Amino acid sequence: MADDEQTCGKGLAEHAVVPRVMGELIAALAENLELHLPTIQTSDPAGRAEHAAYEKLIAEHRTIAAQLAAVATHMTGYRDLAMASHDMARMQDPKRVEAFGRYVKLERELVAVLQASVARDQELMG
Structure with missing residues (x-):
């Protein structure tokens, strides 16, 4: 490999x-x-x-x-x-694909939450 x-x-x-x-x-x-x-x-x-x-x-x-x-x-x-070895048909299972999509969506949400938190905390720091 x-x-x-x-x-x-x-x-x-x-x-x-x-x-x-x-x-x-x-x-x-x-x-x-x-x-x-x-x-x-x-x-x-x-x-x-x-x-x-x-x-x-x-x-x-x-x-x-x-x-x-x-x-x-x-x-x-x-x-x-x-x-x-992986079962490639199962890799394409809609539930798995949907779960990964949720993960990516939550990553984006976390980025937005952290950006807002950083802005608020920087204000507190002066």
Whole structure:
């Protein structure tokens, strides 16, 4: 097999950037939430509720970030997977084609969401 021949393993490795970067983004969000904690006054019920909410979200975001990092590592590790035979008729299954179309649509939506988020966050930074 030539080095430039596309395989499913190479495809997995190429797409590993998605969960890797998403995991890094989620980890950075957790860090920002954590750094916000000391600013919350916990002397009243609203402050205690906000503090508790942030603590929960920090833990959840860290779990998600770790899982995404692990998935990205696994995907990268499959780069040299031997090429398996595929049923080409099933590759053209409308459900599979539709599912891939949904994935691409969501990629576009994520780009738009991130662009809006970056613009808003840059405003906050001044």
